[in-house]
Amino acid sequence: MPVPEHSSPAPTARDAGPAGAPQPPPPASTELSAFLATLPEVELHLHLLGAASVDTVLDLARRHPPSAVPVEREELARFYAFRDFARFIDVYAAVNALVRRPGDIAALVTGLGRSLAAVGVRYAEVTVTPLSHLAQGIAPQDLADALTEGRAAVRERDGVELARVFDVAGELGPEPAWDALGWVLRYRPEGTVGFGLGGPEVGVGRAQFARHFAVARDAGLHSLPHAGETTGPATVWSALRDLGAERIGHGITTVSDPRLLDHLAEHRIALEVCPTSNLRTGAVPDLADHPLPRLLQAGVPVALSSGDLGMFDTDLAREYRVATDVLGLRPSDLAHLARTAVEVSYCPEPLRSALLAAVDDTLPPGDRS
Numbered sequence: 001m002p003v004p005e006h007s008s009p010a011p012t013a014r015d016a017g018p019a020g021a022p023q024p025p026p027p028a029s030t031e032l033s034a035f036l037a038t039l040p041e042v043e044l045h046l047h048l049l050g051a052a053s054v055d056t057v058l059d060l061a062r063r064h065p066p067s068a069v070p071v072e073r074e075e076l077a078r079f080y081a082f083r084d085f086a087r088f089i090d091v092y093a094a095v096n097a098l099v100r101r102p103g104d105i106a107a108l109v110t111g112l113g114r115s116l117a118a119v120g121v122r123y124a125e126v127t128v129t130p131l132s133h134l135a136q137g138i139a140p141q142d143l144a145d146a147l148t149e150g151r152a153a154v155r156e157r158d159g160v161e162l163a164r165v166f167d168v169a170g171e172l173g174p175e176p177a178w179d180a181l182g183w184v185l186r187y188r189p190e191g192t193v194g195f196g197l198g199g200p201e202v203g204v205g206r207a208q209f210a211r212h213f214a215v216a217r218d219a220g221l222h223s224l225p226h227a228g229e230t231t232g233p234a235t236v237w238s239a240l241r242d243l244g245a246e247r248i249g250h251g252i253t254t255v256s257d258p259r260l261l262d263h264l265a266e267h268r269i270a271l272e273v274c275p276t277s278n279l280r281t282g283a284v285p286d287l288a289d290h291p292l293p294r295l296l297q298a299g300v301p302v303a304l305s306s307g308d309l310g311m312f313d314t315d316l317a318r319e320y321r322v323a324t325d326v327l328g329l330r331p332s333d334l335a336h337l338a339r340t341a342v343e344v345s346y347c348p349e350p351l352r353s354a355l356l357a358a359v360d361d362t363l364p365p366g367d368r369s
């Protein structure tokens with residue numbers, strides 16, 4: 001759903017789309033667009049499947065008829081109109097069922113590279129859920145090879161460096177989580193940086209995965225679980241205490257716990273915050289009330305991210321626009337957000353230093369680190 005540039009007042013987040021879903025505001029001024037074009041971007045919360053563009057999903061749906069996923073563009077946009085988290089999970093499963101061969105994995109990776117390059121992303125940590133693809137019959141080695149080949153193609157063609165986080169859907173429980181971790185440790189495709197925990201949070205305690213994350217950390221993987229998106233700060237505390245979380249996926253309900261805010265700020269544990277995703281899944285009812293400004297005021301490091309950019313019809317540039325147009329951040333705040341994203345990433349040198357320098361070039365001289 002392309003959004004035209006215009007200067008009329010932004011609709012509010014309560015405005016409804018074709019299927020009644022709340023819509024984020026359109027892009028703002030060309031001045032902001034020009035600033036964003038100079039800002040090198042880093043994406044730390046992206047899911048390979050959910051990030052698939054409409055073009056990629058249409059391609060997959062047409063490769064594998066019949067399926068529950070529409071093969072026409074407008075129908076697919078309606079199919080993607082989420083009202084709550086449960087509906088999102090259903091749609092995610094339907095799209096996942098289209099990924100059946102190594103070539104489908106490669107299509108997801110190369111399609112993502114195109115989408116990221118189009119908005120100036122230079123480095124991304126992409127979450128892949130190996131069990132979802134293995135369950136569709138893709139052989140373990142083929143999955144690793146397709147990811148590695150796709151990553152090389154994206155670097156070559158789009159100039160985007162991709163790293164991987166492999167996660168498990170928590171609702172499957174502890175036993176399948178061992179299978180997921182076993183695959184990661186055995187095949188460990190190039191660019192693997194972390195182990196994650198996704199899926200619904202309600203009724204899926206983080207602590208049951210404590211041993212998995214201990215093994216993952218011992219193997220040199222970073223602990224990057226989701227927590228505090230649809231449940232309260234106790235889940236974030238558990239992710240920190242039981243899983244040794246080094247960043248938190250979402251974590252927006254942290255805002256209601258001053259002690260947790262202080263803890264994250266003091267220990268520089270970042271939240272990967274995805275405003276449009278939170279709106280689409282109903283985790284936040286209105287973008288104007290999104291806790292991002294309060295998190296920043298409390299000194300919490302935030303990596304602004306787009307999450308499932310294809311399914312949520314967003315991208316990182318659009319999230320930056322939301323941060324200014326709806327949440328009142330200034331361009332210099334955006335540059336600081338971009339800097340934080342690099343700092344809390346696992347981006348290797350020399351790209352890391354190059355990105356930091358490029359971000360600093362967008363700041364006023366007195367504001368540079």
Ligand SMILES: [Zn+2]
Nearest residue numbers: 047226249307
């Ligand atoms: Zn996520």
